[in-house]
Amino acid sequence: MVNLFIDVNSASKAFGEWVEHFKHTPSLSAEEVQAKIDQQENVLIVDARRFDEYHTMNIPGSISVPGAELVLRTPHLVKDKNTTIIVNCAGRTRSIIGTQSLVNAQIGHQVYALRNGTIGWTLANQTLEHGQKRRYEDYVDTSKIDEIAIQRAKSVADQAGVKYISIDELEQLQVDTGRTTYLFDVRSEDEYISGHLPNSRWVAGGQLVQETDHYAATRGARIVLIDNMLVRAYMTASWLAQMNWDVFVLVGDFQADLTETGAWRPTTAKIENEIQYIDVHQLYASLEDSFIIDVSALAAYKKGHIPTAHWALKADLARIIQTTDLSSYKRIVLTCRSSLLAQYGVKEIEEFTQLPIKVLKGGTLAWQAIGFGLDQNSSLLSEEIDRYKRPYEGTDNSREAMQAYLDWEFGLVDQLKKDATHGFYVI
Known part of the structure; x- marks a missing residue:
């Protein structure tokens, strides 16, 4: 029988619950961890999330050690052999997997997951830190090979x-x-x-x-x-x-x-139509008569965008061009962070306008790199639906949404028991 699992990362999160269910992964409540902090016990709290998530909010005193680094780095972060290790994430999965990784690797310390992560911490009305920069790289020699x-x-x-x-x-x-x-x-x-x-x-x-x-x-x-x-x-x-x-x-x-250097670049589809570019200096000189549409992620747009730029979903471009009075403009300029996504928008609108369609060469990053200022006043031409914000992200989530998310996770094991296709097992 096949079961429908609704949400993002459902397979991974269901697997995490499966692991805890069968391995009885040890955990502590937010109140129990706070008591250990208050009593200044010999504990090491490691945050298994991405660093940017940790930087947004973290358990007081914790250090950022993303999940796969735990077995390699944690033994070099403990105070002594009696140190208790506590692993947290935002909710449950990475805490469970991180804790069970240390247990499976038999590192010789008591290890616990922080039950329900920063969500549980918040629901317990306990204080989080913000903007912290403690990373494992600051405390260990990352170049040393650890044979053990x-x-x-x-x-x-x-x-x-x-x-x-x-x-x-x-x-x-x-x-x-x-x-x-x-x-x-x-x-x-x-x-x-x-x-x-x-x-x-x-x-x-x-x-x-x-x-x-x-x-x-x-x-x-x-x-x-x-x-x-x-x-x-x-x-x-x-x-x-x-x-x-x-x-x-x-x-x-x-x-x-390991000969290639630089950040990963995705393979992109070939752009079949001819693209006309405008550089940052040309756009700066013609802002008033340019209709600028930014198709970046909304979060990136809100952090800072080219002055007068409107935000839109790429999927809405044709509708916007057909329903907007563009009589006072001499050109349409498409941009995004790097100009990559913007290039794919040209074909979608060229049949609906007689105005020249330009793509900002290098995108908003090029605008910023030259020293031109960014604006944070938003002009939205699409609904704010470009990204599903999970209830454990950011600091402005309702208590009801956080609890509902936990309740969903708690029910995943029962769903898996009704599903004959997942193939999960635990060692």
Whole structure:
């Protein structure tokens, strides 16, 4: 029987609940953790989310250690052998997976998940910190190879049935067009930028487990993980294998193959129509008679956009052009953060207007880089529906929404028990 799971990252979140249900992952309530802080007990609180989430709000005194880094970094952050480790996230999944990772790797400390994360902390009327910058990189030597951590992580990966692959075998998989192969680099982004395998995509290992549907859309595909220190790949792979993915870790001497530098760039569809560009100086000189539409994410637009620019969903461009009085303008200018998305909007509107359609070369980032100012006054031409805001993001969520989100997670195990297709197991 197939069950319908409604929300984003549903498979990953359901898996997290499955793990806790069968492994009885140890946890503490927000009140119990606050008591330990108040009593100045020997505890280390590590935040398994992305750093930007941690920076927005965090448990007092905690350090940012994204999920896949926990087994590699946490043993070097504890005060002594008696330190109790507490893992938190915003809700439940990354706390559960992070805590169980440390338990599975047998690191020799008491480990607990903060039950219900920052949501539970907020619902308990306890105070969060904001704007903190404590990161594991500030406290440990990130270049040092940890052989003990490698052994621990390898043992977990073996138990989960993870497979291993050489660089030559990887090349054979990549030329196999009969099946999708994803190649993910699960180190830190800085490590990826300094040198990575061509055609690999960076994603923090913990986020890959948390948001598998975002990164690996083809169910049943092969997933190959890269980490020259191995620990992060082993631990990430152990969870993906238990989620029923066909997962491999790249092993062997491949350091010399990490030849590509820079941030990951997605492969984009070919733009068939001819694009006319306008540079930032030209646009600056013609702001008054340019109808500017910014198709960036709304959150990016609100942080700062070109003066007079309106925000719109790319999907609404044709409707907007057909229903807007453009008689006082000499051109239409499309922009976004980088100009990439804006380029794809030209074809959608060119048949509905006689005005020249320009794309701002380099987008809003180029405007900002030259020193021109940004505006934060919003002019919205579309509904604010470009992104589903999850109830654990940001600091302005209602208590009802946060509790409803937790209640949804609590019900996922019962849903899984009615579903014969998920293939989850736990070691």
